[in-house]
Amino acid sequence: xxxxxxxxxxxxxxxxxxxxxxxxxxxxxxxxxxxxxxxxxxxxxxxxxxxxxxxxxxxxxxxxxxxxxxxxxxxxxxxxxxxxxxxxxxxxxxxxxxxxxxxxxxxxxxxxxxxxxxxxxxxxxxxxxxxxxxxxxxxxxxxxxxxxxxxxxxxxxxxxxxxxxxxxxxxxxxxxxxxxxxxxxxxxxxxxxxxxxxxxxxxxxxxxxxxxxxxxxxxxxxxxxxxxxxxxxxxxxxxxxxxxxxxxxxxxxxxxxxxxxxxxxxxxxxxxxxxxxxxxxxxxxxxxxxxxxxxxxxxxxxxxxxxxxx
Amino acid sequence: xxxxxxxxxxxxxxxxxxxxxxxxxxxxxxxxxxxxxxxxxxxxxxxxxxxxxxxxxxxxxxxxxxxxxxxxxxxxxxxxxxxxxxxxxxxxxxxxxxxxxxxxxxxxxxxxxxxxxxxxxxxxxxxxxxxxxxxxxxxxxxxxxxxxxxxxxxxxxxxxxxxxxxxxxxxxxxxxxxxxxxxxxxxxxxxxxxxxxxxxxxxxxxxxxxxxxxxxxxxxxxxxxxxxxxxxxxxxxxxxxxxxxxxxxxxxxxxxxxxxxxxxxxxxxxxxxxxxxxxxxxxxx
Numbered sequence: 095x096x097x098x099x100x101x102x103x104x105x106x107x108x109x110x111x112x113x114x115x116x117x118x119x120x121x122x123x124x125x126x127x128x129x130x131x132x133x134x135x136x137x138x139x140x141x142x143x144x145x146x147x148x149x150x151x152x153x154x155x156x157x158x159x160x161x162x163x164x165x166x167x168x169x170x171x172x173x174x175x176x177x178x179x180x181x182x183x184x185x186x187x188x189x190x191x192x193x194x195x196x197x198x199x200x201x202x203x204x205x206x207x208x209x210x211x212x213x214x215x216x217x218x219x220x221x222x223x224x225x226x227x228x229x230x231x232x233x234x235x236x237x238x239x240x241x242x243x244x245x246x247x248x249x250x251x252x253x254x255x256x257x258x259x260x261x262x263x264x265x266x267x268x269x270x271x272x273x274x275x276x277x278x279x280x281x282x283x284x285x286x287x288x289x290x291x292x293x294x295x296x297x298x299x300x301x302x303x304x305x306x307x308x309x310x311x312x313x314x315x316x317x318x319x320x321x322x323x324x325x326x327x328x329x330x331x332x333x334x335x336x337x338x339x340x341x342x343x344x345x346x347x348x349x350x351x352x353x354x355x356x357x358x359x360x361x362x363x364x365x366x367x368x369x370x371x372x373x374x375x376x377x378x379x380x381x382x383x384x385x386x387x388x389x390x391x392x393x394x395x396x397x398x399x400x401x402x403x404x
Numbered sequence: 405x406x407x408x409x410x411x412x413x414x415x416x417x418x419x420x421x422x423x424x425x426x427x428x429x430x431x432x433x434x435x436x437x438x439x440x441x442x443x444x445x446x447x448x449x450x451x452x453x454x455x456x457x458x459x460x461x462x463x464x465x466x467x468x469x470x471x472x473x474x475x476x477x478x479x480x481x482x483x484x485x486x487x488x489x490x491x492x493x494x495x496x497x498x499x500x501x502x503x504x505x506x507x508x509x510x511x512x513x514x515x516x517x518x519x520x521x522x523x524x525x526x527x528x529x530x531x532x533x534x535x536x537x538x539x540x541x542x543x544x545x546x547x548x549x550x551x552x553x554x555x556x557x558x559x560x561x562x563x564x565x566x567x568x569x570x571x572x573x574x575x576x577x578x579x580x581x582x583x584x585x586x587x588x589x590x591x592x593x594x595x596x597x598x599x600x601x602x603x604x605x606x607x608x609x610x611x612x613x614x615x616x617x618x619x620x621x622x623x624x625x626x627x628x629x630x631x632x633x634x635x636x637x638x639x640x641x642x643x644x645x646x647x648x649x650x651x652x653x654x655x656x657x658x659x660x661x662x663x664x665x666x667x668x669x670x671x672x673x674x675x676x677x678x679x680x681x682x683x684x685x686x687x688x689x
Contacts, residue, residue: 119548143544146578151537151571158541158555161519161526163472164548166541180531181568185538188528189519 096234096262100255100290101198103234105130107241108167112138115245119159121145122169123152128257129169129198149174150181153193160191165245172197172213172254179219187223192248195220199257200230201342202375202383203291209375213254218347220252221320227272228320230254230349232293233262236317239270247272256291258380263294263315273318275326281312284336284398285363289316289349292340295384298391303398311398322352324360331362338366338398342389345369366401368394416459421627424494425455429656429683431490431503437676439507442515445666446560447487449591449624449651454479456630457556457587458491461638466496469523473551476542478527480535481560481589482516483668488525489513497524533566535559536586540576543584543644554638558587562594565603570615576644577616584644585637586617589624591653593664612646624649656683 112118112134121143126132135142145152149170156166168175175197176182186193197216204212220228229244229251231237237255244251263278278293279300288296293315300311312334316322330337337357339350350367357365370387384390388397428451436442457477458464464474479488486506493500498512505511512521516530527538539557546553563569576584588608596602605611612619620636622629630649637645653667654660657679671679 119545141548145575146571148568148571148575150533150568151540151575154534154537154568154572155541155544155575157527158538158543159545160541161538162542162545162549164545181534181537184528184531185534189538 097259098234099257099259100231100233100237101257102130103237104196104231104241104253104255105133107238109133109137111241111245112141115165117163117165118167118245119143119164120167120169121152121156123147123149123174125170128171129196131169150178153178153181153195154185156193157185157189157191160193161189165192165194165248167194167196169196169198171199171211172216173199173211176213176216176219176252183223186250187225190225191250193250194244195252196255197252198255200254200290202370202387203256203258203342203380204375205258205380205383206377208377212375214344214370214375216252216254217319217343217349221347221352225250226320227251229317230290230319231317232288232290232315233260233264235262235264235266235268236270239268240317243270243272254290258291260291261294263297270317273321273323275323275330276315276317277312278315279313281310282334283309283311284338284402285312285314285330285334286394286398287314287316287337287339287349287353289319289341291342292389295389295391295394296340299394299398302391302395307399316349319349319352322356324356327353327356328360328362331357331360334363336366336401337363338368338401340389340394341369343369345371366397368397418460418627418631421452421456421459424459425452426656426683428455428487428490428494430680432486433657433671433676433679435486435489435503435506436670438504440670441507442486442670443483443668444660444671445593445653445664446481446484446589446591448655448657448660449653450481450484450558450589451487451490452625452627453558453587453589453630453649454487454491456627457634458495460631461634462556466524469497473553475554475556476526476539477556477558478529478535478539479517479558480529481532481558481563482530484558484589485515485517488517489522492522492524498522532560532563533568536569536572539584540572540581543576543581544579546583547581554583554585556585556587558589561588561590561592561599561605561608562602564605564608573612573615573617580642581644582640582642586644586646588646588648589651590648591651593653593662593667595667597664609648616643618643618645619648620645621648621650624651625655658682
């Protein structure tokens with residue numbers, strides 16, 4: 095089992111695919127050593143564009159490249175790139191440009207750099223745009239599978255990646271299915287829905303809830319936040335009485351909200367949205383911040399138990 | 405030196421431009437009048453340059469609008485859409501009869517340009533400041549693919565107040581993108597007033613020069629000067645080019661000229677008649 099940041103895994107997968115997909119181009123805004131897009135530059139230097147600290151121009155240039163037949167991957171920290179919302183809205187989403195916006199350093203998992211380098215709002219922003227698809231892989235295997243999918247699938251997309259290490263939770267041969275939930279473990283008492291870094295924490299939390307409380311806890315990974323799996327959520331709403339969504343993002347308009355929107359219409363299970371509760375981030379280690387926000391396994395288990403008895 | 409070998413695919417006649425532009429100005433005013441809203445000032449200031457480009461310089465094919473080797477024109481000042489639509493209809497991208505549907509429900513002619521709705525529109529614009537970046541991407545792709553494609557982008561002078569324009573200016577020069585041509589419609593006006601009063605732009609030519617661009621300043625209503633500048637801008641010398649077109653907002657309609665009130669207002673029936681009379685008089689031989 096590897097333990098790697100998804101920014102590393104995704105970028106390595108893209109670099110590996112560079113020669114195979116000649117229409118792929120990569121742009122970065124002076125963060126290629128951090129986003130790891132430098133891995134692509136080393137393999138395909140002529141198709142890598144260093145854009146300097148000009149995220150808006152990077153997004154627009156990516157749109158122009160896309161409109162000329164390229165598949166343009168645009169890298170920066172999630173906060174810096176998703177923050178250029180108006181440019182993404184018009185140049186990319188409205189134009190239907192084949193631009194993949196890759197936001198690394200998502201959530202409080204950024205750690206010591208503090209809130210200005212964190213994005214707790216990017217899912218909310220990106221899922222509000224028509225035509226924009228929103229993905230968050232949970233580990234190295236899913237990051238690579240998603241990368242392959244995006245190389246083959248035209249249209250605007252946003253991908254959210256971690257700065258911090260996440261453990262491998264998928265087996266080799268995992269197939270990414272766009273718009274579908276990814277069931278990691280079955281269970282009957284409640285279901286934990288994770289996305290990105292929280293999926294592995296949900297698995298550990300499920301173990302603890304089984305060991306300490308004797309609960310049968312399902313774990314569902316949500317790599318595809320938009321499109322969201324309406325049928326899959328409706329099915330889970332019949333299988334368990336309680337769903338707890340867990341995300342390293344503001345609970346407002348994130349993955350949990352996407353699930354809530356479906357549940358409000360299909361009925362069934364009760365929902366608790368767990369994540370960063372409309373708060374700013376701060377400095378600290380990723381582990382300390384996950385503890386504070388109860389996004390680690392112990393915290394998720396506590397939240398789930400409290401939710402059952404509410 | 406290479407101005408002739410990159411001649412337009414359509415081979416337009418420069419001597420027809422004055423009368424053509426009069427007709428296009430009439431089209432613009434009739435469209436905006438029919439719509440009951442729109443931006444006459446900046447459409448009338450831009451029309452001579454856009455018409456000259458499409459008639460005499462742009463390598464394009466209205467019958468194959470997605471031809472990969474076409475030059476691109478991106479109207480970054482998207483509120484000038486009536487001028488672009490009038491020229492595209494004239495060139496045969498869509499029937500002229502469609503012009504009267506501007507801004508109406510269900511029309512392809514959206515209030516600001518939308519790629520994919522109308523053949524010949526290359527980008528979504530209207531949110532100012534974005535077009536030059538897109539044009540830069542087009543020029544980068546052309547160079548990567550070894551295509552002799554030019555990316556033209558028209559900017560408004562008020563639009564230069566958007567920071568993204570200067571990001572693109574810095575970047576295009578760093579990449580030495582001589583396939584990129586910016587055209588500045590320097591009409592001196594913006595919605596709230598004259599640019600000099602809202603946010604002065606200073607020495608625009610000096611700014612672009614200092615950013616590493618080749619700069620030529622012209623009378624943006626003189627077709628010979630426009631054509632000469634467009635030919636100059638095709639030079640493959642490792643620099644992006646900007647043509648500073650000194651224009652008059654509302655050009656051709658005396659009561660609109662340099663009146664910022666006509667930035668975004670439709671003429672009444674009477675005003676339209678008055679404007680058309682002025683244009684027809686001016687356009688007579």
